Amino acid sequence: MTAAFPALGTTAELVVTDSTRLGEAAALLRSELAAIDAACSRFRADSEISRLHSTAGRQVRVGPLLAEALGVALRAARLTEGLVDPTVGAAVRALGYDRDFACLAGDRDTGGAGDRDTAAVPAPGWHRVLFDPGRRLVVLPRGVHLDLGATAKALAADRAARRIHGAVGCGVLVNLGGDLRAAGPPPRGGWQIALGDDHAAAVARPDTTVALHRDGALATSGTTRRRWHHGGRTVHHIVDPRTGDVPGPRWRTVTVAAKSTVDANTASTAAIVLGADAPGWLEQRHLPARLVGVDGDVVTTPGWPGERQAA
Structure with missing residues (x-):
């Protein structure tokens, strides 16, 4: 009852x-992910x-899928008042994330210490x-580079789960590298979701397990998996748009439950x-x-579902 394959720079399950x-x-x-990749990569x-x-x-008039993805990102x-901003494209490239992560991870260092290209590039905003969503018209200013990666992957999970359930009728769970969406009737007791720093290893070695019920969504963002060396330091894929640099090291993973991925x-x-x-912001x-936290401390906000701790 399970299928898994590489897609969008991660594993689709x-x-x-x-x-x-x-x-x-x-x-x-596969069809849904191919369409997202062709529109947003x-x-x-x-x-x-x-x-x-x-x-x-x-x-420019863009296609329906890119228009939807751009609307979601904006x-x-x-x-979030700019805490998540699609105009970080130049910032992530300046940090060395200028190719598919599978290629990036094999590099010893994507930029030398002191290289002018390692300077942080704040998002233009x-x-x-x-963007006129009704007519799907976009004017992208010169020098503004988009990165829809995170929100587009989450959109793909939402779209795929709804589409698949509508077609096959049974309960469906889609997991795209930690972005999960359930649709339709779940198994008895709900979908059991293993959480951990590495989503690929969490099933075998979960930190904890929570239940996801009908039409629910979870997403985990973290700083421990997509990491590389750049300019003599370790960086990761989450950028603070205000600075163009990686955020301060407070959390290693954050998992949020919501109505949509x-x-x-x-x-x-x-x-x-x-x-x-x-x-406080989440609450x-x-x-x-x-x-x-980076030191292993765990904080939950009100409403977080009861956990089953790993043995």
Whole structure:
């Protein structure tokens, strides 16, 4: 009842409650992820977002999927007051994240100490992107580079789970590198989700386990897995748009429960950026969350589901 394969620079996992529908469900997931990649990947010269960058300064009509992904990213920026901002493209490149992570991880160092290219590049700001969602018209200013990676992956989980459940009818769980979405009737007791610093190893060695029920969503953002060396230091994929640099080292993982994977991912990413202020920020927004500090301390916010500790 489970399928797994590499996609979007991570591992895509699919679980269904009816084993006879797994083949059809997996084909639908692959189709959805291929479409997101073709629309939103900044590592593909032929992607739609790469073509948008090549027409910076001009009004362009984009396709429905890129328009949806851009709308989701701009909404995330608005709701977090810029803590999550799609205009961090130049910032993540300046930190060395200029190729698929599978290639990046093999490099000893993506930039020499003192190299001028290692200087932090603050995000120009999401408000500079002119977007008419009704007509799908975009004006991307020259010098503004988009990175929709986090919100686009979360959007893919939401879209895929809904699409697959609508087609096969049974319970569905989609996991894209820690961005999870359930749709349809879950197994008895709910979907048992293992949490840990490394989502790929959490099933075998979970820190804790929580239950996810019908149409629920979880997202985990962390600083321990997508790491590399750049400019003589260790950096990771979460950038503070205000500085263009990695946030201060307060949390190693943040997991948030929400109605959609997009909302959960937006909040978990913002929490990493916020640092010590994150628990209060999440509580004010009534978002159940589990935050694990770099020293291993665990903080939860009201509403976080009961946990089953690993043996």
